[in-house]
Amino acid sequence: MSKRIVAACAILLALTITFGGCGKPKEQAANTKGKRTIVFVFKLVGIPYSNACQKGADQAAKELGVNVEFLGPAKGGDVAGQVRMIENQISRGVDAIVISPNDPNSVKPVIEKAARRGIKVFTWDSDAPDTKRIFYVAAADDVGIGEDIMDRLAKDVGGKGKIGIMSGSQGALNLNQHVDGVLKALKKYPNIELAKPILNNNDQPQLAQSGMAGLLQRYPDLAGIACVSSPGPPGAARAAIAAGKAGKVKIWGLSLPSENRQYLKDGTVNGLILWDPAKLTFLTAKLVNDYLDGRKPADGMEVKGIGKLKVSKDGIIIMPGVVITKENVDQFDF
Amino acid sequence: MRGIIRVKELPVLTLCVGLFIFFALRAPNFTDPFGILDDIRQYAAYAILAVGLTLIIGSGGIDISVGSVLGFSTILMGVILSKSAASLPLACLAAVAGGTAWGAFNGLAVARLRLQPVVVTLSTMAAARGIAYVMAGQGISSIKLPPRADWLAGVCYASPAPVVLAMLVAVAGWLALSSTPFGRRILAIGSNEEAARLSGIDVGRMKFLVYAITGVLAGVAGVMTAGMMSTAQTDAGLGYEFEAITAVLIGGTSIVGGEATVLGSVLGVLAAALLNRGFGLMGISDLWRMMFLGVTLIASVLLDRLRKYVALRSIKAQRA
Amino acid sequence: MTATPKRRISRVPRELPIFYFLVALCAVLALVTRHNFLNAGNLRTMGTDAAAIGIISVGMTAVIITGGIDLSVAAILALSALVGGGFISQGNTFVGCLVTLATGIGCGALNGGLITIARMPPIIATLGTLYVLQSAATLYSGGQVVYANGHLSLLGNGFVPLVITLVVFAVGGAVMRLTRMGRYVYAIGGNEESARLAGISPTRVKMIVYVASGALAALAALVTLGVNNTFQANDVVGYELAAIAAVVIGGTSIMGGEGSILGTMIGVGISTVLRNGAILVGLDARWTQAVIGAAILVAVITDKVRRR
Numbered sequence: 001m002s003k004r005i006v007a008a009c010a011i012l013l014a015l016t017i018t019f020g021g022c023g024k025p026k027e028q029a030a031n032t033k034g035k036r037t038i039v040f041v042f043k044l045v046g047i048p049y050s051n052a053c054q055k056g057a058d059q060a061a062k063e064l065g066v067n068v069e070f071l072g073p074a075k076g077g078d079v080a081g082q083v084r085m086i087e088n089q090i091s092r093g094v095d096a097i098v099i100s101p102n103d104p105n106s107v108k109p110v111i112e113k114a115a116r117r118g119i120k121v122f123t124w125d126s127d128a129p130d131t132k133r134i135f136y137v138a139a140a141d142d143v144g145i146g147e148d149i150m151d152r153l154a155k156d157v158g159g160k161g162k163i164g165i166m167s168g169s170q171g172a173l174n175l176n177q178h179v180d181g182v183l184k185a186l187k188k189y190p191n192i193e194l195a196k197p198i199l200n201n202n203d204q205p206q207l208a209q210s211g212m213a214g215l216l217q218r219y220p221d222l223a224g225i226a227c228v229s230s231p232g233p234p235g236a237a238r239a240a241i242a243a244g245k246a247g248k249v250k251i252w253g254l255s256l257p258s259e260n261r262q263y264l265k266d267g268t269v270n271g272l273i274l275w276d277p278a279k280l281t282f283l284t285a286k287l288v289n290d291y292l293d294g295r296k297p298a299d300g301m302e303v304k305g306i307g308k309l310k311v312s313k314d315g316i317i318i319m320p321g322v323v324i325t326k327e328n329v330d331q332f333d334f
Numbered sequence: 335m336r337g338i339i340r341v342k343e344l345p346v347l348t349l350c351v352g353l354f355i356f357f358a359l360r361a362p363n364f365t366d367p368f369g370i371l372d373d374i375r376q377y378a379a380y381a382i383l384a385v386g387l388t389l390i391i392g393s394g395g396i397d398i399s400v401g402s403v404l405g406f407s408t409i410l411m412g413v414i415l416s417k418s419a420a421s422l423p424l425a426c427l428a429a430v431a432g433g434t435a436w437g438a439f440n441g442l443a444v445a446r447l448r449l450q451p452v453v454v455t456l457s458t459m460a461a462a463r464g465i466a467y468v469m470a471g472q473g474i475s476s477i478k479l480p481p482r483a484d485w486l487a488g489v490c491y492a493s494p495a496p497v498v499l500a501m502l503v504a505v506a507g508w509l510a511l512s513s514t515p516f517g518r519r520i521l522a523i524g525s526n527e528e529a530a531r532l533s534g535i536d537v538g539r540m541k542f543l544v545y546a547i548t549g550v551l552a553g554v555a556g557v558m559t560a561g562m563m564s565t566a567q568t569d570a571g572l573g574y575e576f577e578a579i580t581a582v583l584i585g586g587t588s589i590v591g592g593e594a595t596v597l598g599s600v601l602g603v604l605a606a607a608l609l610n611r612g613f614g615l616m617g618i619s620d621l622w623r624m625m626f627l628g629v630t631l632i633a634s635v636l637l638d639r640l641r642k643y644v645a646l647r648s649i650k651a652q653r654a
Numbered sequence: 655m656t657a658t659p660k661r662r663i664s665r666v667p668r669e670l671p672i673f674y675f676l677v678a679l680c681a682v683l684a685l686v687t688r689h690n691f692l693n694a695g696n697l698r699t700m701g702t703d704a705a706a707i708g709i710i711s712v713g714m715t716a717v718i719i720t721g722g723i724d725l726s727v728a729a730i731l732a733l734s735a736l737v738g739g740g741f742i743s744q745g746n747t748f749v750g751c752l753v754t755l756a757t758g759i760g761c762g763a764l765n766g767g768l769i770t771i772a773r774m775p776p777i778i779a780t781l782g783t784l785y786v787l788q789s790a791a792t793l794y795s796g797g798q799v800v801y802a803n804g805h806l807s808l809l810g811n812g813f814v815p816l817v818i819t820l821v822v823f824a825v826g827g828a829v830m831r832l833t834r835m836g837r838y839v840y841a842i843g844g845n846e847e848s849a850r851l852a853g854i855s856p857t858r859v860k861m862i863v864y865v866a867s868g869a870l871a872a873l874a875a876l877v878t879l880g881v882n883n884t885f886q887a888n889d890v891v892g893y894e895l896a897a898i899a900a901v902v903i904g905g906t907s908i909m910g911g912e913g914s915i916l917g918t919m920i921g922v923g924i925s926t927v928l929r930n931g932a933i934l935v936g937l938d939a940r941w942t943q944a945v946i947g948a949a950i951l952v953a954v955i956t957d958k959v960r961r962r
Contacts, residue, residue, distance in 0.1 A: 045619060046797035046887055074620040074789065076888065077569045080559070081620070084376045088614030091369035092362055105478045105565035109491040170467050170940050171569035173475045180473070197932075198473070200939035204889050205882040206703065213699035214933030217690040234884070243695055259799060259884060396777075449954055450908040452723075456899060457950035464944025472938060576781065589775045621789045628785025632768065635778050 035067045037094040038288055040281065041085050042072035043102045043126070048256055049230070049277055052334040053125070056281030064289050070281075076203065077171050079106045086110045090117055096288050099133070100125035103173055107131065120292065124284040125277075126174050127316070135297065135315035137284040139275030142174050145321075146181020146228060148273050149252050151188075152323070153224045156250040156270050160191035161223025164215045166199040166208065166236060166253075168229030178228035178254065195219045201229055208235020209242075216243045227253030233272065237263040257324050257332040264326045272324040276334065279306055283319055342586035343598040345637050349584070349630070350605050357612030364615055371494060376562070377607040378496035379404070379555040379571075383578040384599040385507035386548030388587050391579075392511065392594030393544050394524040395444060395451040399436065400552045400578060402462035404571030407433040407556025409466040412477035412566025422482050429560075430553035436462055437549010441542035459575070470568045477566040490561030499558070500600075503551065508596040520544060524591025580627060581606050584634045605630075668905050669917045671956055676924050683927065687934045696930065701816025702881055704926040706731070706890065708819040708919070709874040711897040712826040713867030715918045718901055719830075719843045720863050721910025722769065722776035727871045728893040729787035730761040735875035735885040736791050739800035742879065747805045755872045761787060762868020766861035784894070792887040799886045802879045809880025818877055822870065827915035839863060843910030899946065900925055903953040924949065 040057050042050050054070040061068035071089075073081035079102045089097050090113060097114055100123065101107045108131045111121045115132040127136040140148065153163060165182055168175045179198065186194060199215060201208035208231045216222055216239060227233045233253040237260070240246045246268040255272050263269040283306050287297050299311040303319075310318040324332065357364045364370075383400045390397050411429035414420050420428070436458055443454040470477065479487065489495045511517035519540050522530040531537045552571075560566045583589060584605060585598025606627070613623045683691045690696065710727045717724045738754025741747075761783065768779035809815065830836035838859045841849040846856050879885055904921030906913025928949060932942055 046621060046792040048797060048799055048886070051797050069617055071614075071617065072620065074624050074792070075573060077572065079563060079567050079569070080376065080379075083563070084373065084610055085614050085620070087369070087372045087376065088611055091366055091372070091611070092615055103476050103563070103565060103567060105476060106563035106567065108564055109487065109562075167473075167939075170470070170473065171475045171567070171572075176473045176475050196936045197938050199933065200942075202892075204891075205884060205886075206706065206878070206889070209882070210699055210703040210930065211933060213696070214930050217693075217696050217699070218687070218934050218936065231889075235882075238882070239699075242698065443951075447955065447958060449958060452908050453902050453950070453954050456895065456902070457947045457954070459947070460899075460943050460950065461947025464941065464947055467940040468944060470940075472940060580781065580785075583778055583781075589778055619793075621793050624785050624789040625793070628782045628787075628789070631778065631785065632774070632782035635774050635782075636772055639773065 036289070036292065037067040037069065037092075038096045038098065038285055039089045039094050040068070040070045040098045040100075040124070040285075041082060041089065042070065042100050043082065044074065044076045044078065045070075045072040046074060047076075048258070048334065052277035053281040056278035056283075057285060059278065060282045060285030060289075064286065066289060068285050077102055077169070079103045083107060083110050086114070090114050090119060093117070094119060095292060096120045096122065098122045098124050098284055098288060099128065101128045104128040104131070120288070122284065122288055122291075125280065129314070133315070134291065135287070135311075135317055137280065137287060137317045137319065139280055139319050139321040141316070141318075142177035143181035143184065145254060145273060146178040146183075146226075147185040148181075149178070149226045149228070149254065150182045150185035152271060152273070153226050153250055153252040154185070154189050154192060156252070157192070157223040159189055162193050162195040162219050162221065163223055164195040164199065164212075164219070164225040166201055166211060166225060166227040166229065166232045168203040168232075169200055175228050182226045182228070192223075195222055201232055201235060203229055203231055205231045205235045208232050209239045212236040212239035213243065216240070216245060216249070222249055224250035224252070227251065227255065230255045230259065233269045234259050234263060237268040240268055256334055257329050258334060261329055264324070264329045267326065270325070273321065274324055275319070275321040276332070278334065280319060287317065342593065342638070342641075343595055343601060345634050345641065346585045346598050346601040346605060349634070350601050350608060353605060353608045353612060357608065357615070361612045361615035364612060370611065371497065373611040374604070374607050375494070375496050377603050377610075378500040379559050379562075380574060380578050380581060380606065381500040381600055381603040382503050382551050382555045382558070383548075383574060384581050384585075384603050385503050385596055386544075386551040387578055387582050388507060388585075388594050388596050388599045389511065389520055389544045390451075390548055391582060391587050391589060392524050392591060393520045393541060394527060394591030395541065395544070396579070396589075397440060397451065397455045397545065397548055398575045398579070399440065399455040399458040399462060400548060401571035401574035402459045402466070403433050403436045403549060403552040404556040404559060404574060405567070405569065406436065406462040406466045407553040408560045408566045408570040409470050409477070409568060411557060411560050412479060413469050415480055415483055416477050422486060425483075426486070426557045429557050430550060433551075433553020433556060434546060434549045437546040437552065438542070440549065441545030444545060445538040445542040463572075467568055470566075475568055479560060479564055479566065483561070483564075486557075486561040487564040490558055491564070496558050496562065499554075503554075504596055504600045511594060511596055516540070516543075521592055521594060524594070526592070577606065577627075578603075580631050584631055586638060668957075668960070669914060669920055671960055672903065672905060672917065672920045672924065672953060675953070676920050676927065679924065679927055679931070683931045683934065687931075690934050691931070698813055698816065700926050700930050701813060701819065702810075703929065704922050705815035705819045705881065706874040706878050707893055707896050707900065707925075708922045709822050709870050709877065710867070710893065711900045711918050711922050712822050712915060713863075713870035714894075714897040715826070715901050715904070715906055715913060715915055716830065716839055716863045717776070717867050718898075718906050718908060719839055719910055719913050720860055721843045721846070722860065722863070723780060723898070723908075724765060724864065724867045725777065725780040725894050726761070726765060726783040726787055727867060727897060728890045729784050729791060730758055730868050730871040731875045731878070731890050731893065732791040732885075732887050733761065733787050733794070734758040734872040735879055736795040736800055736887065738872075738875070739802060739879060739885050742805050743801050743803050745803075745805060750805075751876060754875055755869060758868040758870075758872025758875065759865055760868070762865040762871070763861070765868065766864035769864060770857040770860050788887070788891075795887050797887060799884050802883045802885070804883060806876060806880035807883070809877050810883070811880075815877050815881055818873075822873070823915060823919045827919075830915050835859070835862065840911060843912070845911070896925065899950050903950055905953075905957050921953070924953075
């Protein structure tokens, strides 16, 4: 008897919840104490890069006087989790959602839903082209960064030799695009050949180090390596040092200055290409806020503390990035 | 009415109601039915996996490969749709068939080769994911579904169909477990495999079936996931097995086998969905959600012990 | 007259087939890659690569032999490294090491308590602690990287990680084979009720085993800090599955009661050699997962066949 009561309650609960949703969406109540709310949904939380972005978001909240929040799934590469979070923000009825999607295609439906409800959607750090996002702010496009890394590496190895590539994992779109960029630029240098296999370090330092060590075994005369995942350059540096090849193998990559400080200074890592995630996030919040006030971004506009912005017709806004070498590494605190 | 404490779904139902009330008061817009439907739709795939896992765990086994099999099916569908002119229904069927194949493989290894379920499914977990990566191609993280799949995307994303499907699967699972000889045999095997075998139950065949069925369900969940994301992701389903198993355990199904409740598992998934929605609307970090999930898992098992202890005491008291 | 089938009781040590497999694997790699595989530098690389997973595999072997499992070891490693790492980065190396070990032991005791006192099934208890400790590690560190600043480089240089790992294997193997506690572990795993009737306390043995697993995770944390000089909460995600795979490949039965540290060592060796070998022969990274899955299956099936 009791079991039936419990079962009946459960079924009733489930039915109410499910089919209650077949009605029209309620008027979105503002929940945000009347203040404008901009929510950033990043790829994940709990890594130094996302922490740096959050700093930028917090600073924007202070300076602009609006609510700026920063969220992301706990796990990396959690496409479904990210979509769920965006759904939640749509439910809240926030004013603007800014996304750095784990996968650009997966967020297309949810962006459309947000647009239908009158919420403005933007992207930053990684784009979702071909969706209803209003504009995209980045420090370079993902493929372009890869090309840049390759060009600088090519210069340091003198235009010839074998170079390797280290990525994080196959499931990360932005990393794949960086690698595509490296491969694209590689074609420009007929005397440089790719040292296969392309390594995956799963965004973990141990695999970065052992992967590079293995590659150095396979190619003792390896000229350089392009690392597009953050633990890559320091791990590769350690492997180079252990193999006695520090300085002989040139290392360029995408990584945080704080993780590479000593290696940049002693020359094991030649340079990093990055941008300040806090500045990027702050800039995006500011541009979004301006947009909500009716001010659209214009090509060539100057922003204090950041520089000149390039704005393209399909809404791609590029802020100047930064090349980090031993000369300027101490200027950065991330 | 005191018998209510004997109902094994009581803890998880209390959890669901408790979460609902808490968030309805504290999280803005929590009770928006449209919003709740959206969130539940996102968890439909977990619910489908959870039904299959309930059967497996009820029979005394386990399957940690469901997430990878889901991913395999998704990519299989994506590859077929993008690299050939096959129709959408055919691609979906192939994806489900792929999932079934892995499930059947698990089932054969467990039933015929008598290998331990956790070991077999650990290896299929790695193998299925690996083959998905290989099928997708070097450096490919996702395959955008071509236009002829738009119908699927529309159905999965914009309609209650995924939730309805999940509920149908749940009802089927519940009926199978509670009212058919099949269900009785599964639970008998989970309770005491030797006794079940001696009483004439074809243990091997039953075990094979639960793994194969779960494979089918993982394939279906894979198709659904591809539809919802409009893209076939190589990392689709990553980690789903642990969250689904957590939901099943929170729901009252016993890990040692013999006692299983599909209703409990579905409520467990519902609890996870409500938690996700509530924390999301309150702006609480996803890390705290993970923490809460872990605490809830431990607490629910402890409470279940407590419940059984109290129930036993009340029976003894009645008899005295 | 009925014929009784003869049963050959195998006198061959159970680890022999996988040992042959490892040797064959190494031989093939040595032939194919010439001097790239068997040289001091590469051995050192593999040794360093095997260290963290190897150390936690020893604890995992004991846990599995008692019929349990510890899904939270990687999370314990992470939390220990981050909590102790704070002290180490500021130069309080000794205190930091103690704190790391204490954290590992504490987490191990948490698992042990849930499993023995609260009678929770190990898979559930450690799944729950996995969630709790992993999220705690990220929340505690704020996701930031902790820097050892070279204070633990002693543990990370040259062949030291490999030596430490081998020592842990040796000690673990000795404890399991030669001490009373080791016999108790096998007894509990074999038949807990009989063991209890024989006077062995399952509670005590299991508690010790889970605490040991936690302590070894902490040791692995220190070695990792020594090797990488940094630690971030996500650095060892997935290591628990790698450890379980190594234990299983090594011939330890997941049901408990039988298995060996030696087998686990060979299992760790096989997965390390596969990882290293894949790069040496130029195998695309996307094949690694599939190969590992196949390896586990092959190992388990051959073990099963051997026991027929």
